Amino acid sequence: MKSDFNIKNAQEITLAEMLPGESAIVEEVLVEGPLGRRLMDLGLLPKTRIRVLRRSPLGDPTVYALRGYQLCLRTGDASMVRVRPAADLDAEAVSSPPAAPAPSAERWIRTHSGSA
Amino acid sequence: MSAASVPRSAAPLRLGLIGSPNSGKTTLFNALTGLRAKVGNYPGVTVERREGVLELGGRRAVVIDLPGTYSLDPMSPDEAVVTQVLAGEVESVMAPEALIIVADACSLERSLLLIGQVLIEDRPTCLVLTMMDELAARGGSLDIGRLEAALGIPIVPVVGHKGLGVRELRARLADPESWSRPPVLPPTDGSQRAAWVDSVMTACEAQRPRAHALTERIDRVVVHPILGSLLFLAVMVTFFQLIFAWATPAMDWIDGAMGAASEAARAGLPAGLPADFVADGLIAGVGSVVIFLPQIVLLFALLYLLEDVGYMARAAFVVDRAMARIGLEGRAFVALLSSFACAVPGIMATRTVPSPRDRLVTILVAPLMTCSARLPVYALLIGAFVPAERVFGPIGLQGLVLFALYFIAPLAAMMVAAVLRRSLLPGEGMPFTLELPSYRVPGLKLWLSQVWGSAWAFLRRAGTIILLASMVLWMLLTFPRVPAPADLSPHEAAAYSLERSAAGRIGKAIEPAIEPLGFDWKIGVGLLASLAAREVFVSTLAQVYASEDPDASLRAAIRADTHPETGEKIFTAPTVAALLTFFVFALQCTSTIATIARETNSWRWPAFAFGYMLALAFGCAWLARTLTLALA
Numbered sequence: 001m002k003s004d005f006n007i008k009n010a011q012e013i014t015l016a017e018m019l020p021g022e023s024a025i026v027e028e029v030l031v032e033g034p035l036g037r038r039l040m041d042l043g044l045l046p047k048t049r050i051r052v053l054r055r056s057p058l059g060d061p062t063v064y065a066l067r068g069y070q071l072c073l074r075t076g077d078a079s080m081v082r083v084r085p086a087a088d089l090d091a092e093a094v095s096s097p098p099a100a101p102a103p104s105a106e107r108w109i110r111t112h113s114g115s116a
Numbered sequence: 117m118s119a120a121s122v123p124r125s126a127a128p129l130r131l132g133l134i135g136s137p138n139s140g141k142t143t144l145f146n147a148l149t150g151l152r153a154k155v156g157n158y159p160g161v162t163v164e165r166r167e168g169v170l171e172l173g174g175r176r177a178v179v180i181d182l183p184g185t186y187s188l189d190p191m192s193p194d195e196a197v198v199t200q201v202l203a204g205e206v207e208s209v210m211a212p213e214a215l216i217i218v219a220d221a222c223s224l225e226r227s228l229l230l231i232g233q234v235l236i237e238d239r240p241t242c243l244v245l246t247m248m249d250e251l252a253a254r255g256g257s258l259d260i261g262r263l264e265a266a267l268g269i270p271i272v273p274v275v276g277h278k279g280l281g282v283r284e285l286r287a288r289l290a291d292p293e294s295w296s297r298p299p300v301l302p303p304t305d306g307s308q309r310a311a312w313v314d315s316v317m318t319a320c321e322a323q324r325p326r327a328h329a330l331t332e333r334i335d336r337v338v339v340h341p342i343l344g345s346l347l348f349l350a351v352m353v354t355f356f357q358l359i360f361a362w363a364t365p366a367m368d369w370i371d372g373a374m375g376a377a378s379e380a381a382r383a384g385l386p387a388g389l390p391a392d393f394v395a396d397g398l399i400a401g402v403g404s405v406v407i408f409l410p411q412i413v414l415l416f417a418l419l420y421l422l423e424d425v426g427y428m429a430r431a432a433f434v435v436d437r438a439m440a441r442i443g444l445e446g447r448a449f450v451a452l453l454s455s456f457a458c459a460v461p462g463i464m465a466t467r468t469v470p471s472p473r474d475r476l477v478t479i480l481v482a483p484l485m486t487c488s489a490r491l492p493v494y495a496l497l498i499g500a501f502v503p504a505e506r507v508f509g510p511i512g513l514q515g516l517v518l519f520a521l522y523f524i525a526p527l528a529a530m531m532v533a534a535v536l537r538r539s540l541l542p543g544e545g546m547p548f549t550l551e552l553p554s555y556r557v558p559g560l561k562l563w564l565s566q567v568w569g570s571a572w573a574f575l576r577r578a579g580t581i582i583l584l585a586s587m588v589l590w591m592l593l594t595f596p597r598v599p600a601p602a603d604l605s606p607h608e609a610a611a612y613s614l615e616r617s618a619a620g621r622i623g624k625a626i627e628p629a630i631e632p633l634g635f636d637w638k639i640g641v642g643l644l645a646s647l648a649a650r651e652v653f654v655s656t657l658a659q660v661y662a663s664e665d666p667d668a669s670l671r672a673a674i675r676a677d678t679h680p681e682t683g684e685k686i687f688t689a690p691t692v693a694a695l696l697t698f699f700v701f702a703l704q705c706t707s708t709i710a711t712i713a714r715e716t717n718s719w720r721w722p723a724f725a726f727g728y729m730l731a732l733a734f735g736c737a738w739l740a741r742t743l744t745l746a747l748a
Binding site: 029034035037038039040041042043045046047048054056057058059060061063065066067068069070071072073074077 | 186187189191220222223224225226229230233306307309310313314324325327335339340341342344345429433434435436437438440546547548549550551552553
């Protein structure tokens with residue numbers, strides 16, 4: 001399956017082939033049924049930005065950052081997700097100027113719970 | 117079902133609490149209901165059922181804490197519980213009238229997928245956003261008013277462990293009839309769902325938080341190829357040490373206290389059956405339950421501490437590949453390691469494995485690990501029959517035999533796990549999905565309630581079965597009471613009575629069955645009694661052989677014992693090899709059986725575990741005997 005995509009379009013690879021530090025955009029989940037639905041429920045929906053963070057010391061599984069959280073997937077499951085490599089979209093977020101000092105939790109709730 | 121049709125003063129309001137793991141759901145549940153949670157099981161599955169009662173301004177409400185999930189689309193019978201409870205399909209559980217979704221504000225973009233699925237349920241729903249303080253600290257923000265407008269449901273921000281916002285939430289919960297409902301339900305199709313999430317994120321002007329800086333820094337060490345592996349080893353050695361060694365003083369203390377209580381009962385009661393019953397049956401039975409508490413409390417104290425901090429997910433991440441080789445996953449590692457000390461806390465620790473299939477395989481192989489109760493049996497037999505000679509350097513033959521016994525077991529466990537995964541419990545199962553949460557300072561109250569919950573669950577559920585089983589075994593070893601001739605010494609009298617008890621008779625009755633292994637009825641009685649706990653084998657043999665102490669004189673007695681008809685030695689090298697091998701594999705432990713029954717919520721799996729381990733024990737013991745015979 002993987003080689004098919006490589007022949008059609010070198011830009012389209014699976015998540016399993018991405019290296020730590022690289023970013024990509026999810027194109028589609030290549031498996032149907034419960035497994036495919038679960039991968040989508042975990043946030044691997046089309047157009048989702050995803051970044052490879054690091055591999056386990058033993059080489060598998062791998063941690064990915066997507067939708068504001070960190071998810072580990074084994075290589076087998078990651079190869080079910082077709083992605084399009086992308087420039088490191090998170091680089092700007094990392095270098096963005098620091099935000100204003102964080103308000104304390106108490107003050108946060110007091111000022112924001114009025115609207116709830 | 118329309119909530120408006122529920123009369124205000126009638127049955128308590130039923131609220132379903134839904135959220136993904138790490139969303140702060142348990143903290144919120146505790147903050148709402150205090151420690152008055154009722155814990156049980158859903159019929160037919162291994163999922164824990166937790167409900168708590170709370171008063172909402174004169175109105176009583178029941179909060180049903182649904183199992184943590186990332187999706188309402190179930191992949192296993194255990195996950196299906198959430199959807200079945202929502203549909204009112206679970207026996208004795210009425211469908212909740214209103215739902216509370218708990219979501220971590222920092223990962224709202226992910227949580228919206230679950231929120232969308234819950235909204236499609238189309239019943240009164242309230243969203244609780246946790247970790248708003250962390251969102252702000254990481255430079256993220258969102259407009260709650262706009263998010264309410266975008267989703268069409270009320271939203272309450274809380275900081276659960278500080279109790280902030282809980283009062284506002286309680287005020288909200290009292291009146292689900294007044295909650296706004298979404299005008300249009302979210303889409304169900306893949307790419308439309310992604311677009312819906314994007315539109316909601318845009319509508320509430322969400323600023324995504326920066327990566328958690330502290331988590332990034334800690335993870336540079338914790339999942340580093342070398343440092344991370346070393347840390348993992350250190351943590352696992354601590355786990356092992358905790359259960360194997362550090363629990364010992366408390367266990368010795370309990371042992372001593374139970375001994376003292378037995379003696380006090382004997383002194384206080386007239387000699388005879390009532391005193392025997394209280395001292396040897398009742399108090400010893402209670403002792404056999406309480407003795408597990410130090411290990412369980414210590415194991416879960418460390419387990420939940422590391423879980424709440426966020427380390428357990430990293431540990432699973434580090435070790436997953438090794439576990440994948442035997443068809444299991446990283447989270448099963450702690451359970452298997454703990455089982456080297458004792459299978460009871462080990463089996464309870466499998467609760468951290470989300471896939472029911474993986475969890476069941478782990479439970480079924482955990483009793484194969486060389487637990488500490490096997491050690492006294494090994495020590496007796498190796499001490500009595502393996503020559504204390506040096507093999508090379510300081511390495512002795514006795515040590516090598518012990519080493520071999522310790523390492524056959526996990527090898528067998530790996531093979532059994534692989535076989536079970538392929539035969540009885542096959543299939544792809546669930547994908548291995550593990551969230552690495554941000555590191556957090558754990559809440560003391562949550563931690564204490566988790567540890568207490570485990571200890572109490574063990575006492576109430578497994579403890580009662582263990583108590584009952586140890587009473588039955590005591591009766592088998594005591595009745596019928598045949599008075600010994602007066603000229604016998606107390607030790608000989610005890611041996612005389614034991615031979616004529618029900619246990620002695622059963623030992624003789626099963627002699628033909630165990631004869632191929634070279635075992636006689638005395639070993640049979642020992643095997644029967646060791647069902648209470650493996651080390652009881654030693655004290656029972658001491659009683660059978662009328663030994664004054666279970667060390668020197670028992671070793672001498674079993675070495676000298678001969679067959680009454682043939683005059684041959686009972687404990688020959690092949691018999692000892694068979695007996696040691698038998699103890700490696702057999703599930704000689706009612707406490708483990710009771711714990712498997714409690715954790716799997718059925719008697720089918722403990723029966724299966726007992727059966728396959730007995731078959732393995734018999735087969736391997738016979739093989740060991742045959743091989744030793746051939747070599748000799």
